[in-house]
Amino acid sequence: MQAEIITIGDEILIGQVVDTNSAWMAQQLNLAGIEVHQITSVHDDREHILNALNEAEQRADVILITGGLGPTKDDITKNVLCEYFDTSLVFHQPTFDTIQKMWFNKKGIPVNDLNQRQAMVPESCRVIPNQTGTAPGMWFEKNDKIFVSMPGVPFEMTAMMDSEILPRLKATGKTIHILHKTILTQGIGESMLAERLSAWENSLPSTVKMAYLPSPMGLRLRLSISGNDNEKMQSELDTALNGLLPLISDCRYGFDDETLAQSAGKLLLQRSCTLSVAESCTGGNISHLITLTPGSSKWFTGGVTAYANSVKTAVLKVNSDTLEKYGAVSSQTAVEMAEGVRKLLNTDYSVATTGIAGPDGGSAEKPVGTIWICIAGPTKFICEKFVFGNDRERFIQRSSQTALHMLRKFILNN
């Protein structure tokens, strides 16, 4: 069973709204074993909508439509649907009752003409009740194809999908199973990894697909398999995964939606250990990434953003001779910052960063993008230099991710 998604509405085409609905729907459809073939965003325009419906019908078995059903816009979408399915609008009492309950009983607002019009639905559709809003969903069948029109308001759409649309689609018995596994890596480029994995990739059975997904947070690898025999699929996926993991033990840190901070935090929690950070060039971002994680207060004590040298000496107790002799961007300063914050906040581990985020402050010897990262633990420390380019925001992100990845490996090895 193949699906297509059509989103109707000018707000997406002028870039005012990011289309998060389609990503959510695609995820749910894939989990339900329905492949999404195409996503199309069109204007609130009769001819454009008719064309999109017609083209989608040629390619897919299920066409899910969102948007264009608000009280000011619904005339056009509903009338276009009537035209496409050769039917006409009729009054639908249960929808009217819902609207009345929602507006009049709850908010004391009398039902107006616009609301009345929302209770008109195409005669040939099955009405899908809207539990959280006024515009109902509409389910059409034509030439063995299914069309569903839903409101574009995210929580109305997701409630309708969960309660009615997905169960009905699964009940057709035409869906296949797809299994995915995403493996998260850090500190390695796409082409280097692809070269390393090429023999393993060539040995994969044709049923298993592999994709490289780069992002500012690191490179993700996705294994996918589809079929009917769930047990066999899971076993083939496990075999592929077991072949892959040993090849990337130096750069992988987790699966699916896990973040590096979560991954490092899990290790700290297992060991009942605590962490502090001392950030110069990353300016608080490592601390921010850590504290985005719910429950991080169990293992993260706090940190110091030591932007000015005076903070490095006065608060972190970095020796002013060290700053003078080696400079703020040096391994010596990084180590003293890490040791300083570990003592100050009395934690087991610490992370320290000092570098040049740019655009100014670089030199021939220490160009913009240079950073020293130090990880300190109860009995040893590690300190490493990187050069991460001259885009300030990317430098901060890459430095932060690298530091968290170093921390994770350091805890595992010590």
Next chain:
Amino acid sequence: MQAEIITIGDEILIGQVVDTNSAWMAQQLNLAGIEVHQITSVHDDREHILNALNEAEQRADVILITGGLGPTKDDITKNVLCEYFDTSLVFHQPTFDTIQKMWFNKKGIPVNDLNQRQAMVPESCRVIPNQTGTAPGMWFEKNDKIFVSMPGVPFEMTAMMDSEILPRLKATGKTIHILHKTILTQGIGESMLAERLSAWENSLPSTVKMAYLPSPMGLRLRLSISGNDNEKMQSELDTALNGLLPLISDCRYGFDDETLAQSAGKLLLQRSCTLSVAESCTGGNISHLITLTPGSSKWFTGGVTAYANSVKTAVLKVNSDTLEKYGAVSSQTAVEMAEGVRKLLNTDYSVATTGIAGPDGGSAEKPVGTIWICIAGPTKFICEKFVFGNDRERFIQRSSQTALHMLRKFILNN
């Protein structure tokens, strides 16, 4: 001039990635006076890509394609483009030099076969250099239509659009002239502001359009005017702006791409003043937002992330009696944190936050989402309570923006 956007890549169609590229491109194209007619997401599949190109060519003048250009084997876009434009791949020395510079010279990693393949480009295209990655962009012209293929990595795509694609599209002379002014506000909702501005909005000449653009960083207002007479357009836009600004003096902080941290930093720099921060529930994010700003080291001294109470007492010198009597989430603790960090880092101003980001830790009296924010200056301080809901990430963003907005107003008034 009408444009269409085609995104290539399975990751969007399985819902693993939200398509933020298209929204950004649509925004930029609209700002440049190019209307986006349709957005289409297709698979990494030869026939599917060919069909999408063919259909888009029937409808639009410019077709912008993103994705499918990575060095690994799931990326087939280049070969499909050769087929569509009836050309073949040739070796492109400048692209190879860029790749070599990026990989070998900077990172000491030898260029491999995959990198070599990235230097192969369709013979009939104009190569658009990639300043931030290895895969070049490609500009094709066919039957008076323009096709541009770009990498799907957001920062590579945006850099290419800004530096080459948008200027070239404008240079065709086929775009209409649009002037925009974006006004940035913080701390006010869309419906409240719309009500306040309705009389002014009704008095706008029909040539001037106004849009409300909500975002997690605050509500932006965009004034737009299109036409041919630049001087007249500018004058009408100025008149509209002069009517608007006095109506929103309490909530506006800047224009266009300015951030709240930049806006506050400008004021501090003018006054030769310095700033420090003490963050509990915002966990380093205020420090991060500040240090994203180039040159912030001129006015930002540093900060303390006081996640554990022990850091509040030991480093910031918050009285342990205060914590015991009023709790960590209290005005008393916020004030002592702000005063503590101001003294510790010896700055003119300071910002402090203490609250409950959730999901745990709330109570009937202090529910999840509660936050106290204190701004302290040389001779006075201000402390205010907010309740910002129970989504952890949104809570952190809203709290941070609110704190920076309070800081900006405090500096202006003191």
